């Protein structure tokens with residue numbers, strides 16, 4: 001199994017092709033780009049996602065669309081789940097919007113944006129160490145969630161982090177993650 005750092009590097013190399021593609025279209029205009037995220041619907045299991053524990057899995061019971069979805073089961077009162085998507089390349093000032101669906105009876109997890117610098121170091125949104133996120137409350141069946149963040153100074157890439165909190169427990173289904181990037185308007 002790859003270490004998180006090795007994984008990040010591998011993902012960075014892989015994402016290079018996407019970044020070049022975006023650059024080549026850059027002259028066309030500042031259009032929001034959607035189809036960036038690999039396997040956002042978990043139809044390929046957890047391929048392109050990186051889990052640091054056994055609490056996240058791709059199962060049929062968690063599918064909103066297709067055959068599979070993400071199931072997070074956290075029964076540990078001391079540890080939380082941790083699952084990152086692959087990284088996509090972004091620039092400072094880009095507006096990154098995350099959209100997904102969740103179905104849960106519990107309040108125990110959030111979905112975060114995880115921006116990193118060129119060395120893979122996390123760039124926090126405040127000195128308190130916050131990340132921009134959405135907190136999942138009990139839902140009435142499948143509900144859509146969206147949130148966004150303007151990419152900070154020094155950013156190189158961003159991923160989605162699905163994380164259940166250490167002292168909380170619960171079960172949730174999540175599916176159909178999408179990332180939309182609206183490029184920063186260049187200075188005149």
Ligand SMILES: [Ca+2]
Pocket residue numbers: 041042043063064065066067068069175176
């Ligand atoms: Ca799916």
